[in-house]
Amino acid sequence: QQQVKQSPQSLIVQKGGISIINCAYENTAFDYFPWYQQFPGKGPALLIAIRPDVSEKKEGRFTISFNKSAKQFSLHIMDSQPGDSATYFCAASRRWGSGGYNKLIFGAGTRLAVHP
Amino acid sequence: DAGITQSPRYKITETGRQVTLMCHQTWSHSYMFWYRQDLGHGLRLIYYSAAADITDKGEVPDGYVVSRSKTENFPLTLESATRSQTSVYFCASTERLAGVRPQDTQYFGPGTRLTVL
Numbered sequence: 001q002q003q004v005k006q007s008p009q010s011l012i013v014q015k016g017g018i019s020i021i022n023c024a025y026e027n028t029a030f031d032y033f034p035w036y037q038q039f040p041g042k043g044p045a046l047l048i049a050i051r052p053d054v055s056e057k058k059e060g061r062f063t064i065s066f067n068k069s070a071k072q073f074s075l076h077i078m079d080s081q082p083g084d085s086a087t088y089f090c091a092a093s094r095r096w097g098s099g100g101y102n103k104l105i106f107g108a109g110t111r112l113a114v115h116p
Numbered sequence: 117d118a119g120i121t122q123s124p125r126y127k128i129t130e131t132g133r134q135v136t137l138m139c140h141q142t143w144s145h146s147y148m149f150w151y152r153q154d155l156g157h158g159l160r161l162i163y164y165s166a167a168a169d170i171t172d173k174g175e176v177p178d179g180y181v182v183s184r185s186k187t188e189n190f191p192l193t194l195e196s197a198t199r200s201q202t203s204v205y206f207c208a209s210t211e212r213l214a215g216v217r218p219q220d221t222q223y224f225g226p227g228t229r230l231t232v233l
Binding site for chain 2: 032044046049108109
């Protein structure tokens, strides 16, 4: 099974609050878990990523928490700001294809709105 | 300008017509990808290319054709457009690291919104 399940579909947070988006996967062959951020009218852009050998990665206000045994990972946005309003996609990848390409499997996305 | 560009940004066509979406990148990245983005499905891989003249199918290749005669270009053709192909299409690219392993980060273009009537 190659699905990556993401929740919630949409999220409203007040400025200064914590935004939490969750993802779950089934394929234990996945070895790379990125989060992409997409603003309206733009393409997705890598926000932060983690590998399964660590349980947490923090970059500024953005933190990935990773639970290998539960096959779950989540994005936490601390002190959420209106400028964080965007759609967030989790993804997972594993080696696939003769060229060793890491095929990215995306979650369905979460639309985050941060209200002032 | 450097980066990855897509054209057109918006396209309306009719069922049965052939449509080609263009993708151009200036980084000389080895790998290029085409995704479609639909509500509730995230991004799904249509085709990818590991180098010029090397292409392979992704998750949802039916109804699409790709070619890659030059490293910097990766056009996507809908040979006979259907309403189910109404979507936003994203092109992406990434570099090849040592050996054949690609870089993990993919760089996306701005997208083409295609409507098939």
